[in-house]
Amino acid sequence: MSNGLSERGLIIVTAIVWAAIAVSISFIVAYTGIDGIPFAFVVLIIAIPVWARVIRERNRPSTDLERQITELSNRISELNTKMDELKRAMEE
Numbered sequence: 717m718s719n720g721l722s723e724r725g726l727i728i729v730t731a732i733v734w735a736a737i738a739v740s741i742s743f744i745v746a747y748t749g750i751d752g753i754p755f756a757f758v759v760l761i762i763a764i765p766v767w768a769r770v771i772r773e774r775n776r777p778s779t780d781l782e783r784q785i786t787e788l789s790n791r792i793s794e795l796n797t798k799m800d801e802l803k804r805a806m807e808e
């Protein structure tokens with residue numbers, strides 16, 4: 717359920733960001749005229765990979781979290797094994 721909420725939030729943030737970029741580009745072109753088109757194009761060329769990187773990094777923590785949970789589970793099982801060995805050694 718929270719995943720659906722975060723996806724909706726991502727869509728809303730994406731719409732806001734791209735609307736702001738569109739308004740900025742429109743303002744640049746309207747203010748500077750034909751000379752602003754190359755600058756607006758550069759802004760757009762920079763915005764696309766940056767936003768793609770944001771999306772990729774947003775998805776990455778879930779895999780990192782899963783990896784960390786797996787590592788912690790392995791460590792806990794190793795500790796349990798060592799505790800059992802110590803318990804047996806103390807009983808002898």
